[in-house]
Amino acid sequence: MAAADVAPVDRADIQGNILRAYGKAYDRTSYVFTHLEDPAGGREWLGGLLSQVTSDQERPDPKLRPDETLNVAVTYSGLQALGVPADVLKGFSDEFRAGMAARAEILGDTGESAPENWEDGLGTGQAHILVTINALTSQLLERALDALKAGVEAAAGVTIVYHQPAQLLDEVREHFGYADGFAQPAIVGVSEHKLGGGIPEEGKWRGLALGEFILGYEDEDSLPPGRRLPSAPAEPLGRSGTYMVFRKLAQDVALFRKTLREAAALYENGDEEKLAAKVVGRWRNGTPLVSSPDAPIPGFDREDMSNNAFRYLDTDIDGARCPLGAHIRRANPRDALGWEGLDDSGLLAYRHRIIRRGMPYGPSLPEDAVEDDGEDRGLVFVCFNASISRQFEGVQTQWINDGNAFHLGHDKDYLLGDSSTTNKMTIQGKPPDPPFFLAPQAAFVKTRGGEYLFVPGLRALSAIAAGRWQ
Amino acid sequence: MSNRAGQATAFMAITPIVAGKEDELRAYLDGLSQDESPFALLPRTHFARWVILDDWNDEKSQPKKDHLLSRYLIFTSNFDGDLSSYLDELCDKLAPQAGELWGRCVGCPDGAAGEALKEYLMHNKINTGFFVAAYPHLRVGDVKRALDTRARLIDFAVSSQGMRPAELQSAFNAEFLLTDGSR
Numbered sequence: 001m002a003a004a005d006v007a008p009v010d011r012a013d014i015q016g017n018i019l020r021a022y023g024k025a026y027d028r029t030s031y032v033f034t035h036l037e038d039p040a041g042g043r044e045w046l047g048g049l050l051s052q053v054t055s056d057q058e059r060p061d062p063k064l065r066p067d068e069t070l071n072v073a074v075t076y077s078g079l080q081a082l083g084v085p086a087d088v089l090k091g092f093s094d095e096f097r098a099g100m101a102a103r104a105e106i107l108g109d110t111g112e113s114a115p116e117n118w119e120d121g122l123g124t125g126q127a128h129i130l131v132t133i134n135a136l137t138s139q140l141l142e143r144a145l146d147a148l149k150a151g152v153e154a155a156a157g158v159t160i161v162y163h164q165p166a167q168l169l170d171e172v173r174e175h176f177g178y179a180d181g182f183a184q185p186a187i188v189g190v191s192e193h194k195l196g197g198g199i200p201e202e203g204k205w206r207g208l209a210l211g212e213f214i215l216g217y218e219d220e221d222s223l224p225p226g227r228r229l230p231s232a233p234a235e236p237l238g239r240s241g242t243y244m245v246f247r248k249l250a251q252d253v254a255l256f257r258k259t260l261r262e263a264a265a266l267y268e269n270g271d272e273e274k275l276a277a278k279v280v281g282r283w284r285n286g287t288p289l290v291s292s293p294d295a296p297i298p299g300f301d302r303e304d305m306s307n308n309a310f311r312y313l314d315t316d317i318d319g320a321r322c323p324l325g326a327h328i329r330r331a332n333p334r335d336a337l338g339w340e341g342l343d344d345s346g347l348l349a350y351r352h353r354i355i356r357r358g359m360p361y362g363p364s365l366p367e368d369a370v371e372d373d374g375e376d377r378g379l380v381f382v383c384f385n386a387s388i389s390r391q392f393e394g395v396q397t398q399w400i401n402d403g404n405a406f407h408l409g410h411d412k413d414y415l416l417g418d419s420s421t422t423n424k425m426t427i428q429g430k431p432p433d434p435p436f437f438l439a440p441q442a443a444f445v446k447t448r449g450g451e452y453l454f455v456p457g458l459r460a461l462s463a464i465a466a467g468r469w470q
Numbered sequence: 471m472s473n474r475a476g477q478a479t480a481f482m483a484i485t486p487i488v489a490g491k492e493d494e495l496r497a498y499l500d501g502l503s504q505d506e507s508p509f510a511l512l513p514r515t516h517f518a519r520w521v522i523l524d525d526w527n528d529e530k531s532q533p534k535k536d537h538l539l540s541r542y543l544i545f546t547s548n549f550d551g552d553l554s555s556y557l558d559e560l561c562d563k564l565a566p567q568a569g570e571l572w573g574r575c576v577g578c579p580d581g582a583a584g585e586a587l588k589e590y591l592m593h594n595k596i597n598t599g600f601f602v603a604a605y606p607h608l609r610v611g612d613v614k615r616a617l618d619t620r621a622r623l624i625d626f627a628v629s630s631q632g633m634r635p636a637e638l639q640s641a642f643n644a645e646f647l648l649t650d651g652s653r
Contacts, residue, residue: 409624437631
């Protein structure tokens with residue numbers, strides 16, 4: 001497919017940090033949810049933010065980058081609170097309209113992770129607008145937050161109902177200690193160079209259609225061009241928009257460390273780091289197990305896209321290197337699921353990709369500590385996709401929370417588990433070595449709250465602020 | 471035509487619902503709990519269902535709409551063993567449910583239980599054209615036992631990891647050897 005065949009990317013109309021990350025220079029973020037009492041007051045407040053909204057065009061040139069960025073997303077109850085009429089609301093997807101709390105059962109958000117135990121302000125219909133601010137320094141973030149709060153106070157009927165700060169950890173790792181966030185989908189016209197992020201095809205890789213992530217463009221199903229575009233809200237709201245998933249996931253780092261340490265006593269002469277790598281499918285510095293099964297590559301360069309261009313079928317069909325149930329093999333099975341036998345086209349995986357823009361929150365647990373210090377820490381998981389049900393929920397329900405697709409019975413992702421238990425994890429041995437089992441374990445990750453959101457394009461935001469629905 | 475697959479049997483009965491009773495019958499079905507299914511009272515059952523058939527689905531292009539003259543209750547069940555003894559069990563153990571369901575159907579004997587209900591169901595029986603049972607030679611109990619054994623074996627594999635051979639053997643025997651000493 002030639003890039004010229006499809007609509008060019010309208011970068012000025014797409015909000016920033018979706019297609020291209022702002023980058024690690026913006027190492028601190030605040031997620032602020034507001035509640036709107038009055039449609040007209042809410043639209044006026046939103047209108048006041050428009051000039052600050054960062055688009056994908058303003059990709060920070062290191063010399064010209066802004067001190068801070070601002071982005072806006074809206075929940076379904078937020079669209080209602082803004083006065084969007086019912087016939088326009090009908091155009092939004094069912095799962096978005098239902099909201100994340102209503103999908104708790106299928107997402108595995110039960111027990112301690114159930115919506116009734118979520119933090120105040122999330123999952124109740126109270127959260128209407130999410131304003132995300134990224135900044136270069138903490139002073140700049142504070143300044144931007146002060147400005148936002150002043151605007152909220154001055155507006156009619158707008159209140160802040162939830163605020164979560166987040167900040168990158170050293171070496172861009174998440175709290176369990178793994179390099180995170182660098183393997184992202186390759187998108188035609190945006191990031192085809194991200195080898196290994198696209199679709200494995202005939203020994204090469206090709207980028208995914210833009211419409212998998214941005215509404216109003218051809219997706220993988222509507223290509224070749226000229227076929228019907230994927231369903232989206234009517235103009236002007238749908239164009240250049242996308243759906244966003246926001247989840248606050250608390251991580252029990254002490255429990256994770258303790259579990260690995262105890263289990264490793266029986267594994268390969270106490271090789272805890274290797275066991276840690278088997279759970280995720282990568283060594284902690286990001287080196288994939290498929291390409292380097294015995295040790296991490298020192299100084300592994302995660303920006304070198306060829307380092308992410310690995311497959312499963314040719315070298316690791318049985319999971320002797322990267323276990324069949326390892327986190328990255330579940331979350332993006334690449335060619336591992338096969339098609340009509342052993343075709344390596346990745347046909348069963350490529351419609352279920354997401355762009356992740358999460359950020360850790362809370363302080364690091366001191367190195368080597370295996371007792372909990374009572375601090376709240378974890379990941380603000382954020383992802384973007386054109387269809388929450390097909391993409392995010394598909395991954396979460398079929399691949400993370402179930403083992404059937406991988407012939408793993410009831411096994412779940414050992415790292416994420418669900419609210420109650422991880423179940424066991426099987427780490428395949430290299431024949432004739434037997435497999436190693438990680439025993440069922442209380443979950444390391446709990447959901448503290450979440451929302452499904454819609455991220456309008458910039459023209460759509462203007463239309464909403466103006467109350468112009470058609 | 472076959473109602474049998476291995477030792478498994480298929481049964482289907484269609485009975486017209488008494489006019490005006492449809493809503494009550496539908497409400498009763500809506501109120502049943504999947505967690506406490508009445509079919510659990512019939513442990514030979516593999517799959518079973520009750521369906522209310524409201525009307526034909528018409529095609530837009532047809533010149534005149536077709537309508538059923540009545541609404542119907544469809545009952546299907548796939549189960550272990552022979553039909554006659556299964557219906558005996560059904561008419562005995564499911565008598566309260568039968569009264570709520572077939573008791574609202576045309577021609578159902580008073581009380582909707584026992585030999586009279588069995589005759590009523592046999593009278594309304596529809597033969598099966600093609601029937602496949604997933605486990606034609608295994609009974610429900612066999613399938614449940616196999617699943618239980620599988621789960622126990624997995625638990626054992628996880629918990630016995632790292633044991634020395636003698637310890638492993640004794641743990642295996644303790645878990646899986648039958649109490650009478652036979653394997």
